[in-house]
Amino acid sequence: MLVDTHGRMVDYVRLSVTDRCNLRCTYCMPANMKFEQTTALLTDDEIIRLIKILSFDGITKIRITGGEPFLRPNLISLIARLKNIPGIQEVAITTNGVLTKKFIPDLISLGINKVNLSLDTLDAAKFERITRRNKFKDVQECLHAMLSHHMQVKINMVVMEEVNTDEIIDFAELTCLQPISVRYIEEMPFNGQGNEFSGINWNYKRIIDTVRSKYELTKLEDAPNATAMNYKIPGYYGNIGVIPAYSRTFCGTCNRLRISATGSIKTCLYGNHMFNVRDLMRSRDFEDINIRAGLKAAINARFIDGFEAEKYFIQDQKESMSIIGG
Ligand code: SAM
Ligand code: SF4
Numbered sequence: 001m002l003v004d005t006h007g008r009m010v011d012y013v014r015l016s017v018t019d020r021c022n023l024r025c026t027y028c029m030p031a032n033m034k035f036e037q038t039t040a041l042l043t044d045d046e047i048i049r050l051i052k053i054l055s056f057d058g059i060t061k062i063r064i065t066g067g068e069p070f071l072r073p074n075l076i077s078l079i080a081r082l083k084n085i086p087g088i089q090e091v092a093i094t095t096n097g098v099l100t101k102k103f104i105p106d107l108i109s110l111g112i113n114k115v116n117l118s119l120d121t122l123d124a125a126k127f128e129r130i131t132r133r134n135k136f137k138d139v140q141e142c143l144h145a146m147l148s149h150h151m152q153v154k155i156n157m158v159v160m161e162e163v164n165t166d167e168i169i170d171f172a173e174l175t176c177l178q179p180i181s182v183r184y185i186e187e188m189p190f191n192g193q194g195n196e197f198s199g200i201n202w203n204y205k206r207i208i209d210t211v212r213s214k215y216e217l218t219k220l221e222d223a224p225n226a227t228a229m230n231y232k233i234p235g236y237y238g239n240i241g242v243i244p245a246y247s248r249t250f251c252g253t254c255n256r257l258r259i260s261a262t263g264s265i266k267t268c269l270y271g272n273h274m275f276n277v278r279d280l281m282r283s284r285d286f287e288d289i290n291i292r293a294g295l296k297a298a299i300n301a302r303f304i305d306g307f308e309a310e311k312y313f314i315q316d317q318k319e320s321m322s323i324i325g326g
Contacts, residue, residue, distance in 0.1 A: 001058045002295070004267075004302040008254055011060050012225070015047065016261040016325035017075065018067040022098050024132040025120075027158050029192045029320040031132055041261045044078050046281050048085070050259070053292050055087035059257075063092045063116075065325035067261060070099040076106045083110060094118065094156070094326060097142035098135045104142075104149055114152045116183075117143060121164050122171070130163065147178055154181040154241075159202045161187075168210045175238030182238065183228050186246040188269075192320025204229065204244040211240060225255040245269075251305035257295075260323055265295065267302045269324065271309030274298040 002010040020035050021028075042050070051062065062082055069075055083091050093107070094116040107115070119139055121127050127136040146153050157164070157171050171182045184207045189197035208231070211217060220230040220239060227250045228241030244250065248270070258266040263278025275294060280286040303309040 002054075002257070002299045004299055006302065006304050008252075008302070009058065010255055010257050010267075010299050011058050012063070012256045013051070013054060013059050013061070014063045014065055014256055014258045014325050015051070016065050016067060016259065016323070017042075017047070017069050017078065018072040019261045019323055020071045021066065021068045021096070021322050022071060022133065023068070023096050023135065025118075025158075026130055026132065027160060027187055027191050027321075029322045033192065033320065033322070036262055040278075042259075042263050042278055044074065044081065046263070046278060047078065048081050049281060049288070050263075050277060050291070051082055051088065052085055053288050054257075054295065055085050057292065057296065058087075060087060061090045061092070062088060063094060065094045067322050067325075068096050068098065069093060070095060070103060076103060076110070079107075079110055079112065092116070096131075096135075097139040098133075099138075101138070101142040101145045104145055104151070108149060108151070113150070114154075115146055116154045116156055117146070118156045118158075119143070120157050120160070121167055122174075123167070126164065130160075147180070152179065152181075154183055156183050156185055158185045158187050159207055161201050165202055165210070168207060169214050172211050172215065172233060172240055175233065175236045175240060178238055180238040181230075181241060183241040183243055185243045188245050188321070190319055190321040190324060192322070200246050203247050204242045204249075207242050225253050226250070248306040254302075257299065258325055260325065264323075265298055266324060267298055268306055268309040270306035270313065271303060272313055274301075 024031050079091055082088060091112060092114050097117045120130050124136040128134050159165060174180050175182055186203055187200055215233045217231040218234055220232055222230055228243045230239055230241040232239045263276050264273040265275055265277055266273055275298060277291060280291050280294060
């Protein structure tokens, strides 16, 4: 088992399969984002080796993320291999939906029917301003195709002051007739353009109060390691959730580990990269047992919460969420 000194068990990996993206969301990366050489990225075999090691120590769930996961060549065959690793009970995916529609049948045949789709506005022009790309139609079509295939869709909306707070109610309204879960995410300081974040004006309380100003909300029971606080509008088909990603109210039950596309290990979103597992795997001196020991030690040393981790953050302050994987 992977347990830290605060008694939290880690059983969930967020695995970034690429640093590349076909959008340039302003809250996530700069317009001129520089990407890694392909040879720097973990290969399929390295990913499988790593997840086998981790599953041996109790990792049961993987979320595929990025960059945009569907830009990775042969993603579907990689997912199929991941699903076959003993102990891996769930593989989920987070995508921007630009290329995803044509892979829906593959995902369904692999038993993946839960997808997190990132969408921050329902307005095409605003979408282009936020993402710096004209791809709104593709994402809309992907959303509709996923729903018509009865996939469970969670829409991730990053709530940004003076950008999309006027659409909070419109997003809640999406849950009226469709089994969609809308998740409002507090904006975090990972836009790769500097860390001059003195706080946020739109925290989870203000977001939920905004929804409450229009609807009565019923609180739903949250899963033990959930990052979202979930609610339902009575009579509506779907539900809504708010993720206090900046306020960090959920650190006490954090069960996750992050692996970047280049093999960098992060045990806390707000903390340092602990070490690079790719380098260990590419070195002849390191066998699985040594890599396991490294991962265990890194998890063991986790800070109690994201605020503590942030105090000791000494690396690149200009980190982009596309590197971390969300
Ligand atoms: N490209 C895929 C996508 O957008 O869904 C997967 C990678 S993206 C980095 C993963 C998640 O991180 C997305 O839901 C995105 O909205 C979220 N995200 C990125 N930057 C963020 C930020 N600064 N604050 C909060 N959430 C962020
Ligand atoms: Fe790309 Fe996702 Fe970051 Fe947007 S949030 S730039 S889609 S990685």
